[in-house]
Amino acid sequence: EAGVTQFPSHSVIEKGQTVTLRCDPISGHDNLYWYRRVMGKEIKFLLHFVKESKQDESGMPNNRFLAERTGGTYSTLKVQPAELEDSGVYFCASSLSVGGGLNTEAFFGQGTRLTVV
Amino acid sequence: AQTVTQSQPEMSVQEAETVTLSCTYDTSESDYYLFWYKQPPSRQMILVIRQEAYKQQNATENRFSVNFQKAAKSFSLKISDSQLGDAAMYFCAYNLPYSGAGSYQLTFGKGTKLSVIP
Numbered sequence: 001e002a003g004v005t006q007f008p009s010h011s012v013i014e015k016g017q018t019v020t021l022r023c024d025p026i027s028g029h030d031n032l033y034w035y036r037r038v039m040g041k042e043i044k045f046l047l048h049f050v051k052e053s054k055q056d057e058s059g060m061p062n063n064r065f066l067a068e069r070t071g072g073t074y075s076t077l078k079v080q081p082a083e084l085e086d087s088g089v090y091f092c093a094s095s096l097s098v099g100g101g102l103n104t105e106a107f108f109g110q111g112t113r114l115t116v117v
Numbered sequence: 118a119q120t121v122t123q124s125q126p127e128m129s130v131q132e133a134e135t136v137t138l139s140c141t142y143d144t145s146e147s148d149y150y151l152f153w154y155k156q157p158p159s160r161q162m163i164l165v166i167r168q169e170a171y172k173q174q175n176a177t178e179n180r181f182s183v184n185f186q187k188a189a190k191s192f193s194l195k196i197s198d199s200q201l202g203d204a205a206m207y208f209c210a211y212n213l214p215y216s217g218a219g220s221y222q223l224t225f226g227k228g229t230k231l232s233v234i235p
Contacts, residue, residue, distance in 0.1 A: 045222035099214040108162040
């Protein structure tokens with residue numbers, strides 16, 4: 001069974017440009033999450049989809065970030081326009097259920113390393 | 118707000134020896150879950166072990182075990198018989214089992230980079 005896959009693995013863009021990150025969750029996982037780790041800091045929650053709906057987007061830093069999950073399958077995270085402080089590793093995760101108990105394990109992708117110069 | 122603190126940015130252990138990674142957390146909740154995740158270099162983060170706060174018994178997964186001290190809000194990870202493949206970033210994390218604004222998210226610590234010396 002394929003795991004969570006993220007594209008691209010690395011991206012280097014100039015300040016002001018647009019970048020779109022993609023995440024393909026494990027098939028059948030309704031729950032999809034985006035997290036970000038800025039160098040040397042904690043991994044921070046960005047948002048949570050249940051199917052195509054945004055369950056919780058309390059961690060989105062500002063309106064330059066737009067996440068979508070059309071059809072409840074893969075998700076994209078677009079940053080427009082990118083700023084220097086957006087650099088970091090963006091992780092996607094998916095889970096069958098939520099809450100921490102059985103079937104709620106979050107499976108993570110390898111992450112996309114974004115560098116804004 | 119819940120916070121997770123990992124006070125050891127880096128640690129090293131000799132192969133076959135035992136190492137303990139520290140984690141403390143702050144929460145006002147009584148029911149929650151704690152996790153240790155492992156991220157090897159350039160690879161996916163995987164779940165190592167999970168602990169339910171209502172269980173007094175410490176979780177164990179093969180060579181990995183935890184020391185869960187609920188009153189002290191401490192959740193350390195012990196790796197026994199360390200192997201080269203254990204070298205990775207280890208993240209301690211927390212979440213709640215019920216719905217509420219933002220409550221399904223994992224709250225992570227900054228991570229501890231573990232090196233295993235042959």
